[in-house]
C-alpha cells in the first residue's frame with residue numbers, strides 16, 4: 001500500500017438549492033501529504049470532502065485523483081476511501097465482517113476477504129478482538145476498526161470527516177498521534193476535516209483554512225500560524241491581535257495604517273493604497289511590556305484584564321483606538337513586576353512582528 005495520488009481540485013463549487021456551500025475553490029494536495037481542511041461550522045469543509053469522496057455531486061469544476069478525472073465517478077471507483085465521523089460500523093457484524101464489508105460488495109470470495117480483513121485488523125492491533133462486535137469495544141478501538149474498514153480497499157487517498165470528535169480529550173491526543181504515524185507509514189494522501197486549529201497544527205503538512213465556502217489560505221502549519229494571509233486566518237488560528245484601520249503611508253517596506261480615532265501602526269510585508277481599509281496582525285507573544293514604544297511599533301494602553309494561565313499570563317489592554325489588545329508574557333516576567341487593571345503600560349514590538357493581512361472578496 002504505497003501508492004499515493006495528488007488531489008487536484010479545480011474551480012469546484014457546491015450549490016444546494018439557494019445555498020452556495022463551496023465557491024469555485026482550487027487546491028492541489030500533493031501525493032502522500034497530510035492535509036487538514038480547517039474552519040468553523042458551515043464553512044464548506046465537509047461538502048468539499050464529500051465531493052472528493054463522491055458522496056456529494058460536484059455542481060461545477062473538476063476533481064482529479066492522480067491523472068484520473070473522478071468528477072463523475074461513483075465513490076467505489078475513485079481510489080478514495082472515507083472514514084465517517086460516527087464510524088458507521090455495523091452493530092450486528094463482528095470486526096472481521098465489518099472490515100471485510102466493502103470487499104464483499106465487490107464480490108471478493110469469502111476466504112480472501114477474511115484473510116485481508118484479518119491482516120488489516122493486525123495492522124490496527126485489533127486482531128485479539130476479531131470476533132467481537134463494535135459495541136464491545138472502546139471508542140478508540142472503534143475508531144481503529146473504522147480506519148481498517150476504510151483502508152482495506154487499498155485507497156490512494158483516505159478522507160476523514162472529524163475522525164477524532166467522538167473521543168474524549170485524552171484519547172483524542174493519543175489517536176491523533178496514531179493517525180499521523182499511520183499516514184507516514186502508509187505514505188498515502190490523507191484529507192482530514194476538523195474545526196480544531198490545534199488538531200490541524202499537530203497533524204498537517206498543509207492546512208487549508210476555509211471560511212464561508214472559500215479558501216482563505218492553504219500552506220504549511222508554520223506559515224499559516226506565522227504569516228496568516230487574512231484577518232480571518234489570524235483570528236481563527238489565534239494568538240494574534242488584528243488591528244484594522246486605513247492606510248495613510250506606503251513605502252518599499254510596508255504600510256502605515258491609522259486606526260479610527262486612534263494611533264498609527266506600521267507593518268511590513270504588504271502593499272496598500274492610501275485611504276484603503278487594511279488589517280495588520282501582531283503576535284500576542286511578541287509584544288513587550290513597559291518598553292517605550294517608538295513610532296508606529298507600539299502604544300501605551302490601559303490594562304483591562306489579567307488572566308493567569310500557569311506558565312504564562314494573558315494581559316488585555318485598550319489604547320490608541322485599539323480594543324482588547326492581548327499580550328502574553330511568561331509567568332516569571334509577570335510576577336517580577338505585576339500589572340493590574342487600570343495601570344497604563346507602554347507596549348512595543350519589533351518591525352517584523354507586525355504583518356499586513358490580505359483581504360479576499362466574499
Ligand SMILES: Nc1ncnc2c1ncn2[C@@H]1O[C@H](COP(=O)(O)OP(=O)(O)OP(=O)(O)O)[C@@H](O)[C@H]1O
Pocket residue numbers: 016017019020021039040041042043044045046047048195
Ligand atoms: N444537504 C444540504 N442541503 C442544503 N444545505 C446544505 C446541505 N449540506 C450542507 N449545507 C449547507 O452548506 C454549508 C456548508 O456545509 P458543510 O457541511 O460543508 O460545512 P462544514 O464546514 O463541514 O460544517 P460542520 O463543521 O458544521 O460540519 C452550510 O451552510 C450548510 O448549511
